[in-house]
Amino acid sequence: MIAWKLDRRDLRAFSILAVFFGVLIALAGSKVFSHAAKNDRINRLLDSRSCSKCDLDDTQLANANLEGATLENTSLRRANLTQSNLRGAKLTAAILSEADLTKANLSNASLEEAILNGAILKDAVLSEAILNGAYLGDSTLQNANLSNADLSDANLARVNLSNANLRDADLSNADLSQADLRTAELPRADLGGAVLQKAKLSSANLARANLSRVDLTRANLSQSHLRAANLGSANLTRANLRGADLTETYVGEADLSNADLRNANLSNANFSKTNLTGVDLRGANLTGANLRRANLSGANAAGVDFKTSRFCKTVMPDESINNQDCS
DSSP states (O other): OOOOOOOOHHHHHHHHHHHHHHHHHHHHHHHHHHHHHHHHHHHHHHHHSTTTOOTTTTBBBBOOTTOOOOOOTOOTTBBOTTTOTTTBBOOOTOOOOTTTTTTTTOOOOOOTBBBTTTTTTTOOOOOTOOOOTOOOTTOOOOBOOTTTBBBBBBBBOOOBBTTOBOOOBBOOTOOOOOOBBBBOOOOOOTTTBBOTTTTBBBTTTTOOOTTTTBBOTOOOOOOOOOOTBBTTTTTTTBBBBBTOOOOOOOTTBBOOOBBBBBTTOTTTOHHHHHHHHOOOOOTTTTOOBOOOOOOOOOOOOOOOOTOOOOOOSSSTTTTOOTTTTTT
């Protein structure tokens, strides 16, 4: 009969193994408990439509009916909420980072100061939703309906809003730098004080929109519709407005230095006190345009017909002063 004799090193090894397997068992048990707890929270949410300050990360809630649900301060990171009904839901300060909300209904939902960075909201309905102060950086809102939505002070940097409906939306003081708004519908939208540096707005509809004090430095507005819009005191330095329609648009005291206005329709636009130094006006229509006190020094106006434009203390491309309409 062999007698087993354990020295101190053997005892130490067994102790380490026991601790190791004990930790593994504890972790497995914790994971099972956490999963069960999360399932309980999901079932409770679907039943009562209330789960404030809950951890619902990575949950599967596709096609869920959460109309009017209370989800304030709830974490829904990477959650699958495709085609879910969140109409009128309370999601104030909720975390929806990288969540999939494709075709979800969020109309009239409250999302103040919510975090939606990297979220997918393609074809989602957010009409009349409240998103003021929300963070939506790098999210996808292509074809989304945001009509009458409140996006004031929201961060929408690098967001894809191409072909989105933003009619009558409030985007005042929002950060839309490098955002993609190509072919977006923005008639009567309020963008006062917004930042749109290097934004893509080609073929966007901004008719009667408020763009006062907006920063559109190096933005692409080619072929955009700005008829009767307000661009007062806006910064359009080096902006691309080639082929844009600015008929009856107010551009007073704005900075369009070195902007591209080739073939743009500027008829009856108001450029009083506007900085137009170095602009390219070739092929532009300036019929009836108000250029009083505007600065056109260094502008390329080759072939431009100024016959019906109005001048008073206007600095012409050759730096001469035109006072023909001073009363």
